[in-house]
Amino acid sequence: MTFRVVQWATGSMGRTALRRTIDHPDLELVGCYVYSDKKAGQDAGAIAGRESTGVIATNDIEAILALDADVVLHMPRISLPYSALNRDVERLLAAGKNVISLAGFHAPWAQDAAYCEPLRAACAEGHATLAGLGVNPGVIVERIALAASGLCSHIDRIAVHETVDASSMASKGFVFGLMGFGSDPIANDITKGPLAELYTQLFSEVLHLAAQGLGANILAIEPAHTLTPAPRTIETAAGTIAEGTVAATHWRWIATLDTGPTIDLTILWTADPALHPELGAAHWTIAIEGRPNVTLTLSIDEADPAMPRARALTDATVAVAIAAIPHVVRAPQGFFAYPHPPAWRARLTEPSA
Secondary structure, three states, rough: EEEEEEOOOOOOOHHHHHHHHOOOEEEEEEEEOOOOOOOOEEEEHHHOOOOOOOOOOOOOOHHHHHHOEEEEEEEEOOOOHHHHHHHHHHHHHOOOEEEEEEOOOOHHHHHHHHHHHHHHHHHHHHHOEEEOOOOOOOHHHHHHHHHHOOOEEEEEEEEEEEEOOOOOOOOOHHHHHHHHOOEEEEEEEEOHHHHHHHHHHHHHHHHHHHHHHHHOOOOEEEEEEEEEEEEOOEEEOOEEEEOOOOOEEEEEEEEEEEEEEEEEEEEEEEEEEEHHHOOOOOOEEEEEEEEEOOEEEEEEOOOOOOOOOOHHHHHHHHHHHHHHHHHHHHHOOEEOOOOOOOOOOOOOOOOOO
């Protein structure tokens, strides 16, 4: 079976997905949505660095809605507020297109009704499925950490720590905007502003999915964010981070479950990994405290040392989205999630039993 794919957006993640779609024997590119007038009108192959495809990029959503497509690979930059992308996604779903997004939508049901219900209604109208996928959110906690918890007879705490080296990221808008680097931590405490709200909404969905897999409910989610000021001027691919301004953000949430354990999720984005020598080189560390203790480290690295390390994570994230296409297309309408792996549970019966 060949799946008809629309690529939505062509930033660094989107261009990678565009190449994977064009090259894949089981995928047919039928549409390409771009945000800029400069890219509109170009052949998608030219944008991806491939031969001509005959698919012309457009920034007209009506043209995308009119296409016969099985799935839209939705890869815009995440935006403030968290709901900023919802209306486009609702229109795609209502038009009968399944959506795999890397920009949220992992557990819309964990948000309030004003956020969730229009998405649910759009799925019903178009008989379509919405999937929020990626590496984190998407795989690290919801699939790997939960699977590892099945080794335990008792759990007190699951702690997941992510480290992302942003030094080679070239997008100024992302690094100095959505990552918060270069801001004055005294004049503007981003741990209490719109960025904190955005990431709390995004990563709370990870925590709710993990709790669901553990057969539990969340009693409370407490933030514990911190910032690291630059001890010196730091040069990055996106620009200069002045001494004393934010060089790393530690986004951290601690969720307390009604079955006893806590889930501690920390996302560290840094302009210089040397600022955190205690963390080692792993992208992720998963530490499960209980009986027994279980510790995992996971790195996703670039095979070519001449290429930026961030490219490997882009490849992995797009691979997750591509691999999900047949599952999402064949899933019932509504919100998609992979089945939880066999995880630790405080009770052997369902909570309602």
